[in-house]
Amino acid sequence: MRPFAPLVDRLKAAGLRPTRQRLQLLRVLGEGGHRHLTAEQLSAEAREAGLNVALATIYNTLNQFTQAGLLREVVVEPGRSYFDTNLGPHHHFFDESAGMLIDIPADQIAVAALPAPPPGKRVASVDVVVRLTDS
Amino acid sequence: MRPFAPLVDRLKAAGLRPTRQRLQLLRVLGEGGHRHLTAEQLSAEAREAGLNVALATIYNTLNQFTQAGLLREVVVEPGRSYFDTNLGPHHHFFDESAGMLIDIPADQIAVAALPAPPPGKRVASVDVVVRLTDS
DNA sequence: ATCTAAATTGGAACTGTTCCAAAACTATTG
DNA sequence: CAATAGTTTTGGAACAGTTCCAATTTAGAT
Numbered sequence: 001m002r003p004f005a006p007l008v009d010r011l012k013a014a015g016l017r018p019t020r021q022r023l024q025l026l027r028v029l030g031e032g033g034h035r036h037l038t039a040e041q042l043s044a045e046a047r048e049a050g051l052n053v054a055l056a057t058i059y060n061t062l063n064q065f066t067q068a069g070l071l072r073e074v075v076v077e078p079g080r081s082y083f084d085t086n087l088g089p090h091h092h093f094f095d096e097s098a099g100m101l102i103d104i105p106a107d108q109i110a111v112a113a114l115p116a117p118p119p120g121k122r123v124a125s126v127d128v129v130v131r132l133t134d135s
Numbered sequence: 136m137r138p139f140a141p142l143v144d145r146l147k148a149a150g151l152r153p154t155r156q157r158l159q160l161l162r163v164l165g166e167g168g169h170r171h172l173t174a175e176q177l178s179a180e181a182r183e184a185g186l187n188v189a190l191a192t193i194y195n196t197l198n199q200f201t202q203a204g205l206l207r208e209v210v211v212e213p214g215r216s217y218f219d220t221n222l223g224p225h226h227h228f229f230d231e232s233a234g235m236l237i238d239i240p241a242d243q244i245a246v247a248a249l250p251a252p253p254p255g256k257r258v259a260s261v262d263v264v265v266r267l268t269d270s
Numbered sequence: 271a272t273c274t275a276a277a278t279t280g281g282a283a284c285t286g287t288t289c290c291a292a293a294a295c296t297a298t299t300g
Numbered sequence: 301c302a303a304t305a306g307t308t309t310t311g312g313a314a315c316a317g318t319t320c321c322a323a324t325t326t327a328g329a330t
Contacts, residue, residue, distance in 0.1 A: 019277060054279045081213040104250055112245040122270035128263050135257035189310045214286060
């Protein structure tokens with residue numbers, strides 16, 4: 001059989017049908033540790049890997065994966081979304097000039113004493129972005 | 136014709152010519168405490184106030200003010216920028232469903248033990264965004 | 271195999287923002 | 301306060317990233 005079995009299970013567990021495109025993209029995303037990719041970057045990698053996946057599918061898939069908890073969206077720049085394969089608790093350096101994100105392990109930043117959220121609301125996430133410039 | 140004097144000074148101090156549009160927008164921005172506005176929102180407020188300022192000028196001005204340190208840009212949503220009139224150190228709640236920002240005073244969030252930035256880079260800012268959803 | 275619902279596709283549409291050349295303005299100088 | 305030079309403003313076109321759409325293809329169940 002194919003070596004896709006674990007990926008298939010991963011998609012099924014997330015409530016997503018294991019289609020060819022989703023499997024291929026999941027595999028590309030999983031290559032080489034934790035990564036931060038934009039839609040265009042993923043599209044380019046898929047093309048390099050010989051896959052041909054429509055850009056609309058890239059967007060659909062990234063959004064579905066995010067919704068399903070297989071990815072996390074990181075918003076650091078207006079007009080562009082990054083998708084993070086690191087699902088554990090952590091934060092980010094953002095190098096604006098390079099447009100690159102670097103993980104910061106959660107235990108290296110202590111966020112203490114969060115004020116209570118407004119009534120009727122609850123905290124969904126706490127995102128810390130440390131912006132970098134050349135020095 | 137002189138209730139504008141302090142605003143004129145503020146612009147000059149920032150190295151910006153005190154043009155009619157910049158003065159008018161600076162005044163709108165200064166009304167009613169600290170605020171978080173998008174370009175469209177500022178444009179709408181200006182229109183309501185009877186000013187007519189081109190959208191391109193709104194964008195130019197917001198960017199110039201940000202550059203000059205009269206505003207701060209807050210990135211919480213892909214595809215839309217918020218501009219913050221609160222220049223002091225602080226962080227934000229972001230209510231995604233309402234698209235609204237709420238200030239969190241700096242002393243209510245303790246960010247400790249930041250790791251060293253990569254070589255050749257320095258920390259430009261530390262932005263904490265606490266995302267809210269309905270509970 | 272057949273069938274139905276879901277996913278993919280390419281392209282058009284849409285949103286927020288920036289760019290552009292022309293016109294209007296601000297500051298300076300005589 | 302007039303002429304001038306350099307900025308700023310303007311409306312519209314252009315642009316980037318993303319979403320939408322109708323038609324086609326595919327997955328999973330019968």
